[in-house]
Amino acid sequence: MRKDVVIVGGGIAGVSAAFFLSQGMSVALVERESTLGHHSSGRTAAQYTLGIAADTMRRVAAASKDFFEQPPAGFCGGSLIAQRGCLTVARSGQESRLQGIREQIRSVGARARITDAGETLSLFPALRPGGVAAGVHEPDAMDLDIAALFNGYASGAKARGAVFVPGEPVLSIERRGGMWHLRTPRTTIEASVLVNAAGAWADQVAVLAGETPLGLQPMRRTAFNFVAEGGASPDTWPFVSNLDYRWYIRPGRGHMLGSLCDAVLAAPEELRARDEDVAQAIANIEGDTTFRVKQVQSQWAGLRTFAADRNPVVGPRAGSQGFHWLAGQGGCGILASPALAQALAASVLGDELPPVQRELGLSFAALAPDRQALPASAPGA
Structure with a gap:
């Protein structure tokens, strides 16, 4: 299979990149899991907020708001957002x-x-x-309809001819003859541009391609859905967290989402919530609220992957031959996905950043993998 671009990673970063790149290029996307969005993209609080400490990420999130409020015609069947606060x-x-x-x-x-x-x-x-x-x-601040957003990206990309290849781990990546050659158990894809959107596995993909890793840090985050006594009608209440970040709650119909707000360094792998972490989150929530958790309906853990300066990484290193990063979203991958993917597409096509991003003070230099705030090479590279 021969395409202009091959994307490694089928989470929100990969499918949003496919959506924007497919507007002018042929695209293939490879995902090792059989289901797209299996890892962090499917384990999110689904919140849009600008209360983000990392300066560049906060600007990227702000640049994404227009897309959520006014998605392209035909992108989804309804609204992507609901007011929450x-x-x-x-x-x-x-x-x-x-x-x-x-x-x-x-x-x-x-x-x-x-x-x-x-x-x-x-x-x-x-x-x-x-x-x-x-x-x-x-x-x-708003709730985001993650299913509608994800499906809109994927459906839009496929409608423009993008090919998605799920259930195919990448076995090798080589650069020869001016092209990337990516091999999976059942197919080989050739492309002039490779986009590394592999989330917690992005450094591993870089090494496989002969590129220097960034030293990304995947962090464990535990969350759970629960039913509680002690709240009269929380459906319209805001998303709430304490300043010490020992817990957060997102109210919802029939149940609430809670989290320990843990950020523990973890290997890039399939995670399961630990009962002791859920128990600690419940104790923290019950200590600061009048809620009494009656039932935990489901629990999970996911990975939030950070670059050293806590800001996202988009584009190539200087002198790189068509290897573009889209990584380090640090738990903001959903809410920043439109602007990050638009920045990536501009980088690949050699265009300027969109006007709204430039107005917010964003630049390719601030997003680049070889920016001064990041190590020149990862430890052990």
């Missing part, structure tokens, strides 16, 4: 730290304000009053 809660003595979060959100033109104890409790009435001194409320 996001609330970060501080204890006594922590109030000054909330100002930094507020300013981060405001720095990209979004709304955020400090709430006193009374208003914080009115926004999320299940919080224990003694543990609440103030909060930061981001009213325009």
